[in-house]
Amino acid sequence: MMSSSVVLNGLKVDDDTALFNIIEVKETQDILLRRFVNKGEDPTQLDTEGFVCKSDIHSDVCLISKPLIMDKDSSTVCVPSNDTQTKYIIKPYARKGEDAAMNAVSPVQILHGNGNRNSTTNYNLPACNFTHNVPAVVFSSGGYSGSGFHEINEVIIPLFSTCRLFDKEVQLVISDYKPFWIKKYKKYVSHLSRYPVINMAESGGVHCFPGGIVGLKYHDNLGLNSSEVPGGYSMSDFKQFLREAYDIKVENVAQLIPVKEKPRLLLISRKRTRRFLNEDELVKLMEEVGFEVVVAAPNMTRNLDEFGGLVNTCSVMVGVHGAGLTNEIFLADGAVMIQVVPLGLDWVSTNYFGAPGIKMGLKYLEYKIEVEESSLLSMYGPDHPYIKKHDPGSVYLMGYATARTVYIDQQSVKINLVRFREILVQALNLIGR
Numbered sequence: 001m002m003s004s005s006v007v008l009n010g011l012k013v014d015d016d017t018a019l020f021n022i023i024e025v026k027e028t029q030d031i032l033l034r035r036f037v038n039k040g041e042d043p044t045q046l047d048t049e050g051f052v053c054k055s056d057i058h059s060d061v062c063l064i065s066k067p068l069i070m071d072k073d074s075s076t077v078c079v080p081s082n083d084t085q086t087k088y089i090i091k092p093y094a095r096k097g098e099d100a101a102m103n104a105v106s107p108v109q110i111l112h113g114n115g116n117r118n119s120t121t122n123y124n125l126p127a128c129n130f131t132h133n134v135p136a137v138v139f140s141s142g143g144y145s146g147s148g149f150h151e152i153n154e155v156i157i158p159l160f161s162t163c164r165l166f167d168k169e170v171q172l173v174i175s176d177y178k179p180f181w182i183k184k185y186k187k188y189v190s191h192l193s194r195y196p197v198i199n200m201a202e203s204g205g206v207h208c209f210p211g212g213i214v215g216l217k218y219h220d221n222l223g224l225n226s227s228e229v230p231g232g233y234s235m236s237d238f239k240q241f242l243r244e245a246y247d248i249k250v251e252n253v254a255q256l257i258p259v260k261e262k263p264r265l266l267l268i269s270r271k272r273t274r275r276f277l278n279e280d281e282l283v284k285l286m287e288e289v290g291f292e293v294v295v296a297a298p299n300m301t302r303n304l305d306e307f308g309g310l311v312n313t314c315s316v317m318v319g320v321h322g323a324g325l326t327n328e329i330f331l332a333d334g335a336v337m338i339q340v341v342p343l344g345l346d347w348v349s350t351n352y353f354g355a356p357g358i359k360m361g362l363k364y365l366e367y368k369i370e371v372e373e374s375s376l377l378s379m380y381g382p383d384h385p386y387i388k389k390h391d392p393g394s395v396y397l398m399g400y401a402t403a404r405t406v407y408i409d410q411q412s413v414k415i416n417l418v419r420f421r422e423i424l425v426q427a428l429n430l431i432g433r
Helices: 016-034 044-049 148-166 179-184 186-192 235-245 279-289 298-302 304-312 323-330 346-359 376-380 392-396 400-409 417-430
Strands: 006-008 011-013 051-055 060-064 068-071 076-079 086-090 108-112 136-140 171-175 206-209 212-214 264-268 292-296 316-320 336-341 363-368
Touching: 016 044, 044 051, 060 086, 068 136, 136 148, 148 186, 148 235, 148 323, 179 186, 186 235, 186 304, 235 323, 264 279, 264 323, 279 292, 279 417, 292 304, 298 304, 298 323, 304 323, 316 323, 323 336, 323 346, 336 346, 336 417, 346 363, 363 417, 392 400
Parallel strands: 076 108, 136 171, 136 212, 264 292, 264 316, 316 336, 336 363
Antiparallel strands: 006 011, 051 060, 060 212, 068 076, 068 206, 086 108
16 A cells, blocks of 8 residues: 655655654644743744744743754754745853853754745755654753753753643753763753753754754743743742652651751852851851751762752751752752852842742741951951942942952851851751751
8 A cells, every 4th residue: 555645844744654643743732832822922923834933131932833854964943934034043042141151052043934845945955864753942051051050040940841841752952062961960851851862063964843942931040930831830840840850759848857866957068169168167066056967068969860869858958159059959848948148149149049949948048147257358358348338239330240259259258156056046946846
């Protein structure tokens, strides 16, 4: 029996079964992609043209609900149609307002229109070497890769909000592919998609998909706006997804160590900037107050397969403002996160880790250091404007580079143990001890 040959939206399909599967997948895909059109937005363009790009201050995202052709050699995505050709250049990383990040992100070219394999205006579409029956999601692992906060904030969380709706039936395509990134997040990625990731930088091969998404949507610092996420997923859903991906058992702090045993406290240790200058004394104080203390050195935090589970066994986490506090995503609901806030870092501390932690179901405490606890005092002296005025606003007016040098790169802390004891006792009370 001879099989039929059909051109479906510009792609030739020679097998009846393959044709049926593509149509079935495409119908499901179209329904899911339509949910990426936010309430109040007009879905007409996606419905009629099968292609629409959305832009905001953080992200550029293109939705494609018709077959696409991806030429890896030229980092080009072709979306065939009889429309006049339009070219889009997308950097698929959710931090587009920051040049330092975007300079490390390769552009992806999208050609839409002015060509169809069943048209007289064909513009030499490349033949498919690989045909996939699930949509593609194209993103970059470049940008601020190497910083745990930015990896989670700009890639891992946006990947969840983009891919979760597809229930693993999605193909991840990575530009600026970094082996260390894949190794670090292998469990997470394999829980999002059942298919091996595609490295866009590898030469050779034209991949064809029934549709896809180029770029990731950013919502907030370590956060999701449920009203703008297909499926309405929240950070609670994200944390549950992490527990499943990393086989983490503890959902609520009440499930942790029995009352007769000491609750576990995780101290995030830093070895360069914003470190605890009296860390040994601080650990001794924590033990005196009644905690079992685990000190997490920077090298420990790089292995999420093990470290995520360790964090999940802790009732309290303590750290100076910095990327290590991103690991609050692994804390059980109801656990306490104590952030030590150095001079000049009030706003970023609250908005990067404090407020997001509360939205994740954590109990949040801040310990704002006094001038005498900052290393800047001995560095600049009591009469220097950085110290005497203690007016971070005036320093930030000198430019972010100056403020960063002073408050982030040069500052460490020597904790007042008498003051800090009070906040440790408060943490004990919050976890019911």
